[in-house]
Amino acid sequence: MLITCPHCGTRPVEEFIFNGDAAPSRPRKVDSDSAGQWFEYVYLRDNPKGWMDEYAHHSGGCRQWLVVTRNTGTHEVKAAVAVGDYVRGKAKLK
């Protein structure tokens, strides 16, 4: 399985460490009204069959965090972007 790191090029999957669903955003508020959001952010995850955005750390390469779009059914990898670009893209959608 190969992943094309935006910084390093195409590299084997063994160089990466995965860290779960990248879709949830960390809440910015820390007041008691946001407790529900925090609970969702920390604990609730979808478990989709199909395309999913996942955090991946290129720990054996540039040490940058990426978001890899992977099909959980086939393990096909569609894209890998720097996490900053992903977060900015998500912000634009809102």
Next chain:
Amino acid sequence: MTGFRLDRGGLIDRTQKLDFSFDGASHSGFAGDTLASALIASGRQLMGRSFKYHRPRGVITAGAAEPNALVELRQGGRKEANTRATMIELYDGLVAQSQNRWPSLDFDMGAITSLASSIFVAGFYYKTFMWPKSFWEKIYEPLIRKAAGLGTASQEADPDRYEKAYSHCELLVIGSGPAGLMAALAGARSGVRVILADEGARLGGSLLFENEEIAGQSGFDWAQAVIAELASMSNVTLMPRTTIFGWFDGNVFGAVERVADHVAIPPHNIPRQRYWRIFAGKAVLAAGAEERPIVFGGNDVPGVMTASAMRHYANRYAVAAGQNIAVFTNNTSGQRTIRDLQSHGLNAFAANIVDVKGRKGVEAAVLSDGSRVHCDAVAMSGGWSPIVSLMCHRGARPVWNDTLSAFLPPDVGPQFVAAGSAAGKFVLSDCLADGAAKGTLKGKVLATPKCRDETFEITPMWWVKQSKGKAFVDYQNDATAKDLPLAAREGYNHIELAKRYTTTGMATDQGKLGNVNAIAILAEATGKSIPEIGTTTFRPFYTPVSFGALAGPFCGQHFQPVRKTPLHEWAEEQGAVFVETGLWMRSAWFPQQGEDWLASASREVLATRSGVGLCDVSTLGKIDVQGKDAGRFLDILYCNTFSTLAVGKARYGLMLREDGIVMDDGTTSRLADDHFVMTTTTANAAKVMSHLEFVHQAHFPELDVTYTSVTEQWAQMAIAGPRARETLNKIIDGAALDDVNTPYMAAREVTILGGMSARLFRISFSGEHAYELAVPADFGGGVARAIMQAGAAFRIVPYGVEALSIMRVEKGHVAGGELNGTTTAGDLGLGKMMSTKKDYIGRMMAGRGGLVDPQRQCVVGIRPLDKKDKLRSGSHLLTRGAKPSLANDQGYITSVAWSPMLKIWLGLALLSHGRTRIGEVVQVYDGLRNQHMLAEICKPAHFDPENARLHV
């Protein structure tokens, strides 16, 4: 009559005689033989004993599917169990042993199980060894394991080398028969990178033994010409002796190349096996088809083999299994065997067999008309199963085809396709055309040469019901035709259940020969169709792969890298005993003559607390954090505040996970407004670094901050004890250290020994007046030696992590035992560190009810009431007098140490409501040793609770 060598023919070199031994007896064969062909030629049909009934067994196949002829190959550390004699290339000096027999292959006591076979039916183990329950582990299981076993592993280390390698190609062709050769040629001529892999020692597949005619020459000659052309092309890699064992994500194929299994000892610098990961743009499965046995009485008697194996041995190895050979076939391919054997002058004839008579060899066959015919070997063909395994490794299921009576490979997309008989093309011209079509990646499809065709027809016939003798479905597991209907009657009618209940299709051959027959018999027993029953799941590995190949070079000292600190050599000079901590080697204690670890560590503690000690703390994680927003960044990472820390000061920090549990702790110092140096625990150094990267890049990318791991760039040592300052003053440049220029928690850049840059931190884990000195890594050893010299007057000692650990337990400082992934800051008695003025990782979740519940177990000190008692980590704490039970459990001891200062065993513990229970006497229960004792709960700081010693 047993097997013998034919006078002429075969791809063997009769001028090269090879001597070998089997079960201690000397035999010989020729170059080009396999162990199986050489044994048959030597008249040795009996090669093994069956798994359950210990029945005499001979070879059934001439290839990878062999279930019976499993041997222990080689000796000593090179011994390999369960090796298929059909796949072992003969070499001079080869030594092999039969398996699963006692005392010998010819006279096996285990065969008495055959006499009692009526009780050894499917599910026998489950039915018989149910009770008494206590007998299972001690009596039944060891007995069963001894009686029903395969080969045994060597107890010696394997002296040979194994390698791992990667390869990339546009076209991977698996199998080098007619379809594979055409596919490889088509790909090769279009200029793309082609890998042609075949599990056989010699490329050519079925063309090495079948009589074919292609392009006006023999199939063998045509194959040799194609192989020669492929070998001459720079874009083609030929990989004989290479089994593709698995298909993985991203069209990656796992393969094992048996580089030097065909010689006694691999040549110098040559590995025995090489484990490949092949990245293929497209792959063509041209692995051919497996011939199925027919299920009839005595179909396992040595001398019974598949029809194709029979002609394989005759044509390729010039070996006959017998002189009079009955051929039992349900399809047209059996005729080839009759024709080929007759051409070698053997008496081969068609026969509808009901039972084969004979024990260690075939004596006669009873035919369907009741007559009895003399024969000394039997060839059988129950049809052909395309070798679909690899294409099903990622979850797809094969598809039943009624016309061919076979499962065909599923459509798994254009990246991986089957060709030739693996795709159900059982006629030669179709194989060649299919290979050419599948191997052509671009342009016009390669033209197919003319060839002589034979039609294929089959009349399904799985099971001869009139048989009186045992009729085997799965040879390797001794599963018979009667076991499957029995499993169905007892409710195990799903193929996956029937497999496990009867063991059909398990063990090293994974049912390559027997599975389709088993499915057909189960279908009949349950009144379902074959596709309704379906197959079991195909998984890697296609054939067994040795642990050596999987481990590759990563064994012994190469298993993982060893990290040595810059002070390693210094510690060795001081006589250190080292302990592995992750990858690190840390100095654990520094014994003097006759001291055990406890005596040494105790002496080191006493010397440090009364004078001065030097400890290597270089393994602590060190992260350099710089930038305008460095302070803000640390505020987010730690639950306490760092942006307010004064330049030149250090502060203890506590890092939480986002769920509110403590992740790590350490001291972080501010060297300039925009420059901090963070320390982490040794164990979490890498994790914390990744955490920083994540928090910054994913959550707070707007922060202007950079961070670099500098763990290996700095040697760091603790200098602790009442004489620490005097010691350091001997090496420090300029003004002597005092409480004004270097107060408690100071962090300074200094120079030592006449100009060497260093960082000095007045921090203490031991509880003593102490410093940590960091110097560039390469100077670590020299500086440590200088400090030892400077401290000689104060009787300085080196101390290791054992003494360090004792001192921190005496002081009640938390470490790994308490930072165990279940504790909150409050549990550790550090709740006040949690800021309420800022967001930080873990803040919100740390405030949840369950995490601030006063019932939670929190850190306390513990000491035994009877000073002679020894506390043990992991012991549970109960209210005095309570019986040990889950309901009564109040907590447990996390760390213990013998205190040389207080002369008792001390501990730290996690105890429910702990902080309100100081002074209470609790029951300590050590369930491992069934020991009870009483102990008193106290504050964590056992020694110098006022911290007066920090300032002496």
